[in-house]
Amino acid sequence: MRIFIVKSDTAYIDGEEPPFKTGRLDVMLNSAISAITHRNAQGIRRDVEFFMVMPLNDPPIIHINASKMARVPINEEDMLSLLLDGLRGREGGVNGMQGSLDSLITSLQSRGYSPLYLHEDGVPIKSIRPRENMAFILGNQNGMSNSDEYIMRKRGVRKVSLGPLPYMTWECVAIINAMLDGRILLA
Numbered sequence: 001m002r003i004f005i006v007k008s009d010t011a012y013i014d015g016e017e018p019p020f021k022t023g024r025l026d027v028m029l030n031s032a033i034s035a036i037t038h039r040n041a042q043g044i045r046r047d048v049e050f051f052m053v054m055p056l057n058d059p060p061i062i063h064i065n066a067s068k069m070a071r072v073p074i075n076e077e078d079m080l081s082l083l084l085d086g087l088r089g090r091e092g093g094v095n096g097m098q099g100s101l102d103s104l105i106t107s108l109q110s111r112g113y114s115p116l117y118l119h120e121d122g123v124p125i126k127s128i129r130p131r132e133n134m135a136f137i138l139g140n141q142n143g144m145s146n147s148d149e150y151i152m153r154k155r156g157v158r159k160v161s162l163g164p165l166p167y168m169t170w171e172c173v174a175i176i177n178a179m180l181d182g183r184i185l186l187a
């Protein structure tokens with residue numbers, strides 16, 4: 001399974017407000033679309049799980065298991081309605097969870113994952129051997145807080161880089177998917 005975790009200290013869901021007004025929820029929605037979809041006939045990447053970690057939201061973690069989804073989200077509005085339907089039990093593959101970035105990392109480590117933290121200053125991603133089960137942690141438009149970086153260091157999460165330029169979160173997700181699909185050749 002390919003796992004993406006995006007942490008946002010600003011985003012929250014408000015069914016009435018547009019996503020860009022609710023702490024840049026749009027960053028989370030676009031990253032989720034980037035993680036779980038592709039443009040072949042089927043549309044959904046069945047081998048991807050996506051976690052939104054949003055302490056300001058209730059529930060603070062939303063888990064998307066693309067293998068259980070029936071609908072293909074095509075834009076932010078659609079992704080948001082899919083999440084809301086999922087949280088109300090009307091759509092498969094979406095679950096609300098309690099917890100934090102720390103508890104999520106430890107639970108993934110107990111499932112055998114060695115999560116990687118995406119950051120410009122990390123070791124080049126080409127030095128990491130691709131495996132079937134990989135988990136990637138990314139920050140939102142503001143990056144990661146010092147306390148989250150401390151938690152990741154404490155949990156032994158390695159920092160990996162896509163290069164010195166800073167990209168948007170959803171661009172990083174798309175680049176990683178393309179790399180693991182074998183579409184971008186690693187040196």
Ligand SMILES: C[S@@+](CC[C@H](N)C(=O)[O-])C[C@H]1O[C@@H](n2cnc3c(N)ncnc32)[C@H](O)[C@@H]1O
Pocket residue numbers: 117118119120121137138139140141142143144160161162163164165166167168169172
């Ligand atoms: C828009 S960037 C955050 C920029 C923010 N100003 C900062 O200093 O971290 C969003 C996230 O994408 C990831 N990211 C962006 N560019 C990257 C790169 N070149 N290599 C690895 N990860 C990157 C990081 O996880 C980052 O937290």
